[in-house]
Amino acid sequence: MLFKTVLAVVGCRDEAAELNRAIELATQLGAHLSVLVVEVSVPPTVGDYPVGTIWLDERVEDMKQVHAAADRVTHACETAGIPFDVDRYYTERAFLADIVFQRALYADLVVVGEKLRANAALLNAVVDGAVFDAQRPMLLLPAAAAASARMKTVMLAWNSGTEAGRAAREAIDFLVNAESVHVTLVDPDASYHANGGEPGGDVAAFLTRHGVNVVVDQLPSGGRPVEEVLKNHVREIGADLIVMGAYGHSRLRERVFGGVTQSMLEEAPVPVLIAR
Numbered sequence: 001m002l003f004k005t006v007l008a009v010v011g012c013r014d015e016a017a018e019l020n021r022a023i024e025l026a027t028q029l030g031a032h033l034s035v036l037v038v039e040v041s042v043p044p045t046v047g048d049y050p051v052g053t054i055w056l057d058e059r060v061e062d063m064k065q066v067h068a069a070a071d072r073v074t075h076a077c078e079t080a081g082i083p084f085d086v087d088r089y090y091t092e093r094a095f096l097a098d099i100v101f102q103r104a105l106y107a108d109l110v111v112v113g114e115k116l117r118a119n120a121a122l123l124n125a126v127v128d129g130a131v132f133d134a135q136r137p138m139l140l141l142p143a144a145a146a147a148s149a150r151m152k153t154v155m156l157a158w159n160s161g162t163e164a165g166r167a168a169r170e171a172i173d174f175l176v177n178a179e180s181v182h183v184t185l186v187d188p189d190a191s192y193h194a195n196g197g198e199p200g201g202d203v204a205a206f207l208t209r210h211g212v213n214v215v216v217d218q219l220p221s222g223g224r225p226v227e228e229v230l231k232n233h234v235r236e237i238g239a240d241l242i243v244m245g246a247y248g249h250s251r252l253r254e255r256v257f258g259g260v261t262q263s264m265l266e267e268a269p270v271p272v273l274i275a276r
Contacts (some may be wrong), residue, residue: 002173006031007107007136009100009126011115012039012062012069012088018113019073021141023080025111028149033077036103037070037088040096040122059090066090093125100129104136114143120266127265127274131246137170137275140265151240151271154178157230157264158185158203160195163245167275168203171243174273175212182237183207184217186226227263239270246274 006029008022019035026033039062070088077084089099104110110130117123117140130136151174158164168175175181188199196202200216207214217237221229234242247261264272 003029003108004031005034005107006109006111007034007036007103007130008111008113009036009038009116009130010069010073010113012037012066014115015069015073016076017143018115018141019076021113022111023077023082025139025149026082026084027080029109031108033082033084034103034107035073035077035084035086036100037066037073037086038096038099039066039090040093041090043092063090093121096122096125097129097133100126101133104130104134107134107136110136110138112138112140114141117142117266123265127246131274131276135276137167137273140268140272140274142269142271144269148240149174150177152179153237153239154181154241154243155230155234155237155239156181156183156203157242157244157260158183158200159245160199160202161245161247163247163276165203165245167243167245167273168207170275171273172210174241174243175207176210178212178241180213180215181207182215182217182233182239184219184230184233186219186229187221188218225260225263227260227267230260230264231268234268234270242268242270242272244272244274246276 006026010018022033041059041062066088070086073086091099112126116126127138131138154175156168183200183204185195185199188195190197190199199218204214204216219229219233242264244264
């Protein structure tokens with residue numbers, strides 16, 4: 001496996017289930033697990049100035065929670081007998097992306113669970129730091145999904161773009177180990193400057209050379225949103241994993257994701273691996 005260091009980003013409350021899945025995944029990959037425990041501080045409201053003791057007491061309690069969570073993470077990793085390291089941050093939301101960036105630089109794969117994924121603001125900050133800035137692939141795990149290095153059926157969302165190509169390359173270990181990979185195009189354009197004369201044929205040939213069992217699915221949208229078409233197809237083929245590019249742009253350090261990317265990040269029913 002190419003993934004030798006896995007970075008798991010977890011919160012400081014009810015983190016056990018997400019941590020256990022990260023441990024399971026790192027164990028299957030034979031990887032070092034690096035855990036980042038984070039909690040975002042709540043700023044005082046205008047009425048709190050000058051800052052009162054209640055807000056300060058809340059910060060102290062939050063920091064205690066972060067330290068306690070880091071201790072629980074350490075104990076769980078020691079019990080599992082895997083190589084690991086743990087770091088913790090109690091920070092303002094504006095700094096979270098940079099913190100994740102600094103840690104993701106030294107990871108092959110970043111893993112995020114359901115609780116962090118359910119908070120759109122935090123999720124965007126983590127994706128910003130890991131995927132856009134550090135350019136590392138990220139695996140998002142919904143609550144019901146198992147953490148497995150071997151997926152039976154994978155759907156690769158394809159549009160012949162740079163981001164999709166990067167995602168396919170970063171996910172190659174998952175694709176090689178899958179029983180089947182569905183290269184999926186929605187409303188493909190067979191022109192030379194779009195998807196080519198045989199949409200999906202080029203990436204299918206590339207993956208086949210790696211030993212991947214590829215199926216090309218060309219789907220009409222029928223006027224439906226692309227994300228809806230993709231989610232329906234996931235259910236139809238029984239996919240265990242979605243692989244897709246992360247689309248968006250930066251403006252004053254704020255990431256604005258494309259509608260398809262944002263929807264799949266927040267609502268996809270199976271694990272999603274994204275790359276930029």
